[in-house]
Amino acid sequence: MKAGPYNLRRLTRAQLPRDTVALARFLIGKVVVRDLPEAGVLAGRIVETEAYIQGDAACHAFNGLTPRNRSLFLKHGHAYVYIAYGTAWMLNVSSEAEGVGSGVLIRALEPMVGMDAMARHRGTEKPRDLLRGPGRLAQALQIDRALDGLDLTRDKRLWLGVEAATDSTSPAKIGVSTRIGLTKDAHRPLRFYLKGSRYLSGPTALNR
DNA sequence: GTATGGATGTTCT
DNA sequence: GAACATCCATACT
Numbered sequence: 001m002k003a004g005p006y007n008l009r010r011l012t013r014a015q016l017p018r019d020t021v022a023l024a025r026f027l028i029g030k031v032v033v034r035d036l037p038e039a040g041v042l043a044g045r046i047v048e049t050e051a052y053i054q055g056d057a058a059c060h061a062f063n064g065l066t067p068r069n070r071s072l073f074l075k076h077g078h079a080y081v082y083i084a085y086g087t088a089w090m091l092n093v094s095s096e097a098e099g100v101g102s103g104v105l106i107r108a109l110e111p112m113v114g115m116d117a118m119a120r121h122r123g124t125e126k127p128r129d130l131l132r133g134p135g136r137l138a139q140a141l142q143i144d145r146a147l148d149g150l151d152l153t154r155d156k157r158l159w160l161g162v163e164a165a166t167d168s169t170s171p172a173k174i175g176v177s178t179r180i181g182l183t184k185d186a187h188r189p190l191r192f193y194l195k196g197s198r199y200l201s202g203p204t205a206l207n208r
Numbered sequence: 209g210t211a212t213g214g215a216t217g218t219t220c221t
Numbered sequence: 222g223a224a225c226a227t228c229c230a231t232a233c234t
Contacts, residue, residue, distance in 0.1 A: 050226070058226070059226090063220090066219080066220075067219090068219060082218090082219090082226090083218060083219095084218090084225065084226060084227055085215085085216060085217080085218090085226095085227045085228080086215080086216035086217030086218060086227090087215080087216050087217075087227075087228075088216090088226095088227045088228065090227090092226090105226060107226085133227070133228075134226070135227050135228060136227090136228080179226070180226075180227095181225090181226055182226065183225080203209090203210075204209070204210085209233105209234080210232105210233085210234080211231100211232085211233080211234105212232085213229105213230095213231090214229095214230095215227105215228090215229090216227095217225105218224105218225090219224090220222105220223095220224090221222085221224100
């Protein structure tokens with residue numbers, strides 16, 4: 001599909017790595033597309049992700065299936081959306097086979113299409129503050145519980161895309177660090193980011 | 209740019 | 222009742 005100056009193709013389930021860490025790396029450079037009834041298409045390039053793997057105390061599925069985390073157990077490519085600290089919605093992509101609770105948190109996007117609408121939803125005009133941080137990007141794209149559990153390879157409201165003209169992001173451009181804001185398993189190197197991007201959420205020290 | 213503290217309300221114990 | 226995958230305003234370098 002054509003979105004602004006960009007030519008976007010939807011990623012199929014076959015194209016998505018099933019492995020959690022592989023998916024977290026793969027998603028760097030790909031595109032989150034949100035289709036809203038009134039605002040139309042909004043899109044942003046993924047510049048930062050975090051992996052939440054099996055056996056990881058920081059993963060919401062660590063203690064088994066609950067009403068909140070059930071979407072983490074869907075087959076890879078589904079949305080897991082939950083609210084953190086009462087106000088901030090978090091968008092994750094489920095990973096692994098059905099029945100395995102793990103996923104990838106989308107932490108930051110670079111604005112591509114629909115910045116006017118994003119600015120309205122966020123209450124700020126500054127491009128750098130529209131999508132930098134998981135709660136901010138969810139607010140800008142109007143992502144909430146209503147989208148929890150949807151199939152990102154099928155649903156028209158929210159999906160993952162790739163720019164038709166671009167090759168996959170080279171591994172050399174992807175940095176690795178510890179994850180942000182955790183109290184459990186905080187040491188694991190499971191945060192991935194596009195080196196040199198101005199749209200990352202972490203402190204400078206973690207973005208080198 | 210970094211550091212700190214308060215607001216927030218859902219989730220699970 | 223405690224924990225929490227955050228954000229914002231404020232103060233400071």
